[in-house]
Amino acid sequence: MIEVKVETVQASWVSPHRVLVLKELDTERYLPIWIGGFEADAISMRLLGQEPPRPLTHDLLVNLMETLNAGLAYIYISSLTNNTFYARLVLQKNDKEIEMDSRTSDAVAIAVRCSVPIYVHEDVMQEAGVEPELSLLEEEGVGFGHDHVDQTKDLGAFRDFLNTLNMEDMDLDS
Secondary structure: OEEEEEEEEEEOOOOOOEEEEEEEOOOOOEEEEEEOHHHHHHHHHHHOOOOOOOOOHHHHHHHHHHHOOEEEEEEEEEEEEOOEEEEEEEEEEOOEEEEEEEEHHHHHHHHHHHOOOEEEOHHHHHHHOEOOOHHHHHHHOOOOOOOOOOOOOOOHHHHHHHHOOOHHHOOOOO
16 A cells, blocks of 8 residues: 555636545655545645534544544555545554445545545556656646645646546546
8 A cells, every 4th residue: 555645635627626636655646536525625624724613524423433432543545446436444443443435535534634644555546646747847846745735836737737637537536
């Protein structure tokens, strides 16, 4: 499994959906995943340190896990089938690991709330991961080293790449 972090959540110019961009920790390889607006907002809110006045669904799930003395160990994006990403939550209860199926966007929203690692299966990263051309990144002076969502940062060439993704070829992770 390959560890990734949330690099950014971006709005699409061609659809109402958002793009969640995960970045492999040790390389300049990215995994763009189309997600819905509510899920994008849930991820962004948490990464930006914004607290809702009442728990959102993802907060409720985290509270439920805590009440049941179960912790989230990590999440992983386990497969990609017919342009749909599949994810698993890995819970720890006593000495037992419990795996649960999840939509990828929900798994990431919960992971950022619990500050746990996010992993991607090597086959998924091989199939859907992208590496922007280094020369384009250098020309734009783009740095991807931030640890939180920055929706105002100019991502230059990489944003141009994201805007060219064809929504008709991609399903949401639901």
